[in-house]
Amino acid sequence: MTVRNSLLALLAEQPMHGYQLKQEFERRTGGTWPLNIGQVYTTVQRLVRDGLVVPVPQGETGPAEDVPVERFRLTPDGEAEAAGWWSRPVERGAPARDELAIKLALAVTVPGVDVAAMIQAQRTETLRSLRDYTRLKASAARAGAAEGADLAWSLVLDNLVFAAEAEVRWLDHVEARVARAARAGGLRAKASTDATGASTPSEGATGPRATGDASTHHSTAAPSGRRGAP
Amino acid sequence: MSLGPVLLRLAGVGRTHGEGDLAVHALRDVDLEVRVGELVAVMGPSGSGKSTLLNLAGGLDTPTTGTVTLAGTEVAGMDARGRARLRRRSVGYVFQDFNLVPALTAAENVALPRELDGVAARAARTEALDALTAVGVAEVADRFPDELSGGQRQRVAIARALAGPRRLVLADEPTGALDSVTGEEVMQVLRARVDAGAAGLLVTHEARFAAWADRTIFLRDGVVVDTTGFAPGPDELLAGSTRTGRGR
Structure with a gap:
């Protein structure tokens, strides 16, 4: 269409x-x-x-x-x-298939996924593309006056910039909600992890990380644990 | 872009408040270098250590562990007066709420820290006018802050931060009080000043403004958890510009 x-x-x-x-x-x-x-x-x-x-x-x-x-x-x-x-406004009725939204929806339901690490990796990646769009925009602005096609391209870049920004904000929101949910269901999750005995180093890292910012000592243990993992 | 010498170096920097069981680790084991020509953004949720990092970088605070080297001088060994002098000579600040002195004109605001540093009034004014010209607001030199728009005030603050020999600008949410288009213009100015031979450390919680930096580091609970790494060169970017779509 x-x-x-x-x-x-x-x-x-x-x-x-x-x-x-x-x-x-x-x-x-x-x-x-x-x-x-x-x-x-x-x-x-x-x-x-x-x-x-x-x-x-x-x-x-x-x-x-x-x-x-x-x-x-x-x-x-x-x-x-x-x-x-x-x-006519562009129809927004049926959302386009978004790999990230689908991936996150599956990540929070499939056991053993380090959701926090996944969110941070995505945030970094999205910020990289945001930076690249910003640079293209700056170079486009330097290159020419606001001639029609240049303005059009710069607006297209703005669209990508704002979409990437929205994605980062959404990731912040997801992270906060996942942390809150993990706090609420923390004991339950811990019990099930202990039961399966599936405590690999990386999964061990999700535990304290996912329980959020309750104590500085706990939550800082996670990133360093992750860094230590292969 | 070719990067110049390192203006700011944090090596193994930690900052702890309190002792023993009550100790709070505001920052742990942070390594960071900012070179001339480089703008580095710091992102993270509130309480993640962004302000602590900025205070340490500007010599307003001293680390519990590790070293902070500012313009080639290690901050730790200095007394408060020495630090204050180093700060005045090497570092400029830009805040969310502009922090201009309301009773002084734009040019006087820019000249003030230089005069405090012993520069003669006339020379300080010349530097101030140069600095205001570099950020595109020379025409408001003799106006008072309340006669300026938010964007103009922030440009004046950037001019003040980089007047005279100062080359390091520390910006704390500089776009926080500005609308989206004005915020972008201020980032453009900051970027241009850095490209012209300064170094910048920018704290922001807005990804769109962090995107003006060469790289972004992510802080969480006082620890650097990730970084975007350096930006690719312009050739690489343009080669990629035809496939910027998501390709659904």
């Missing part, structure tokens, strides 16, 4: 051929989501089939064309569809 609507929006500006559509899409989004040329043509063919786009008849594209490349333009229905995209 995104590619389809984007191509309609681009064609609303002027008729274009397939490769031009690909280039314009990538230029305005800073190459963040590269398009496959085959995907562009397949989508255009579907738009033609649905009566939203028609090929521009040969000869109308101007006599200076060396190579006859097929250009496409919107039909009145296509124009209505393109205009409708701007006025």
Whole structure:
């Protein structure tokens, strides 16, 4: 749907051929989501089939064309569809599949996973990409004035920046909730760990860590334990 | 970016309050180096030791164990007066609530610590104007803090922190009182000043601002639990820019 609507929006500006559509899409989004040329043509063919786009008849594209490349333009229905995209909010009904959310949901239910360590590793990784986006943004800002496409790319980068920030905040929240849940169910969890006898060094580290900040002495034991693990 | 000499070095630094069973380990075994040209962020929940780290880094406090070396001088061996002098010469602070003297103009605020350090008034004013120019607010030099916006006040504070020969800026939640766009502009200024030959240690709980640093260390219960490591070079970044999407 995104590619389809984007191509309609681009064609609303002027008729274009397939490769031009690909280039314009990538230029305005800073190459963040590269398009496959085959995907562009397949989508255009579907738009033609649905009566939203028609090929521009040969000869109308101007006599200076060396190579006859097929250009496409919107039909009145296509124009209505393109205009409708701007006025319709993007649907958020069905959440996209998010590997991290799924991984965490499984981690808190599968026994023996060091959730705290997993959260910290993710936080570090997300902050790394946040830093990279920030640097790209700074270099984009240095490189040029607020020309249309530069502004567009910088806004796309902002989107990635804010999404990464939200992810870090969510991880903080998850960490606090997991720690609280562990405090509440601490005795129960300890009893079951002792029963299975599964006390590897890394699992041993989750114990005091997961019980949270009740005492400095306890909770600091975990990270150093983790560092000592292979 | 090529990094310069080490301005701040913490080696095996620990800070304990109290003794025996009552001892609280505010910080344990922290190793950290900040070089000229480098901005390092510190993140962690409240009570994780961020402020203790900043106080030790600025010579406001002395470690229980380990050593703090500031601009080539080890802080531990110095008396309070010596530390104060070293601080004035080498370190500048930026706080969340700006901490500008309300009765002084922007330029006077920037010049004040230099005058306290014995620099003649005229020379201190020249340094102040240079510092204000470097952070892009030369035009407000003769205005009072309450005539400035939050973003301008924080730029003045950054100018004050790096006026004269000082090269190390310690920033404690510098964007905390600013809206998101202004906060970003202040981070840009801080970044630019560091790139121009300073070193910075930034405490923040906001990932978006920590992202301006070259690397971030994570503190928890007084211990460094993780670090992002150094940032990749620009070539590597641009090569990666076409695959920044999540690829679902």
